[in-house]
Amino acid sequence: MKGGRPKQTNSNTSELARREQRLAYTLLLPTFIILALIAFYPLGQVFYTSFTDKTFASGEKTHFIGFDNYKRLLSITIKELPPIIDEKTGKQKIDPRTGEKLYERAIRVLPRKPIRYRELTQFSLFGKRYVIGATDRDFIQAIWNTISFTVISVLAETILGLGIALVMNSNFKGRGIMRATMLVPWAVITVVSARIWEFMLAPSRIGFFNMIFEKLGIGDGNMVFLSNKSIALPTLIIVDVWKTTPFMALLILAGLQLIPKSIYEAAKVDGASPIRQFFSITLPLLKPSLAVALVFRTLDALRVFDIFQVLLAQKTYSMASYNYYQLIGNRAMGLASAIGVIIFIIIFGFAVLYMKLLGVDTE
Incomplete structure (x- = not known):
């Protein structure tokens, strides 16, 4: 008796758990069907289209091109930039204005065939100069x-x-x-708040921040917040932090x-x-x-x-x-x-x- 009861209790418990599991799957089935129709199917369609050259709103024939789109987007190369040598001294040329060493232009070093790479950025390492090129920078x-x-x-x-x-x-x-x-x-x-910030960040004394900065003696009242690449992204981060x-x-x-x-x-x-x-x-x-x-x-x-x-x-x-x-x-x-x-x-x-x-x- 003692040894039999726990087995029966465990058996009843496991059966109850299986029934609850089946009920959970039954209740979730309509949700899975809806997700398959409104989420998984469109997602699968996007995955398939990404392997084609389909043109939006066009009657042109679509071709399967494999991973070409991904290669175009993500292909990156790193090339060393040769130094420019002075023919008279045999040493590397120096920019007289900045005092920096001169190197060949990136456009002459980066591959152009069969895929053209464009300069993304440059960096120095162990006394050498390198350029990073990308097919879609x-x-x-x-x-x-x-x-x-x-x-x-x-x-x-x-x-x-x-x-x-x-x-x-x-x-x-x-x-x-x-x-x-x-x-x-x-x-x-978000669009409304972005427009409000656009007016406040206007690159003249009409803009709220340029007006304040001018009164505080910071700048001449013509600071360009959104066209200057060095401060455009920090400006957007500030706008997003304020909102979110x-x-x-x-x-x-x-x-x-x-x-x-x-x-x-x-x-x-x-x-x-x-x-x-x-x-x-x-x-x-x-x-x-x-x-x-x-x-x-x-x-x-x-x-x-x-x-x-x-x-x-x-x-x-x-x-x-x-x-x-x-x-x-x-x-x-x-x-x-x-x-x-x-x-x-x-x-x-x-x-x-x-x-x-x-x-x-x-x-």
Whole structure:
């Protein structure tokens, strides 16, 4: 009797678990069917189109070209630049104005057949000069712009959002009004807020920032924020941080609300300082909410389109805005589909990395 009962109980438990599993699959079946129709099929179509030379809104015959679109987008080469030798002295020539050593032009070194490579950037290593060439330097630069934008903006938004959430989580008069007010930048449509910033960043004294800088004695009131490549991307990051920090603060605040107050009261009794409470209680218990906020915001930032398109147009691309340019501007649907697949793979990689590092799948 004693030995038989546990077996029967285990058998009943496993049967119940199998029935619950079958019920779960039955309930999820309609969702899987809908996903297959509205998500997986279009995604599969994009993958297939990326291997063709299909032209958007055209009756031209489509041909299967394999990985040619991906080769055009991602092909990179590194070549050493030969030094320019002075025939009289036999030594490398020096620029008299800058004092820098002179090298052959990149256009003479980079391959032009069967595929033409264009200069992406140059760097020096162990006393030699190298040039990096790309078949599509705009797209490679777009990948760099997007990842740089994502890393810096998400980091700044997380730090600022955490600070704002900690303040909003404390008790003070007018807390409700402040919580509603902080959401105003996030509530404004991105295109509208981008236009507002475009007016404020105007490259003359008409622009708000140029007017302020001139009164403070910084510059002559004609600072170019969006056409200068060295400050265009930092400017976009500032705009995005202003708009999206409230979203991060809201998600983090929701996590702070779930932490029981009794834990802090016990910590105070034990003599823990506010800083010790933050690192020993708040951060560990906030980790699941913080991880979810980071995942959502990072994946959203990697798909950034509207801010780049409105403020920079075709001067500087993100991956999404370059995809739009190829599809609408060049009507290269096959190439645009390949860009979409690359964006998907990068986002998927970031999502998996986040889940592994932050433990989103186990929390």
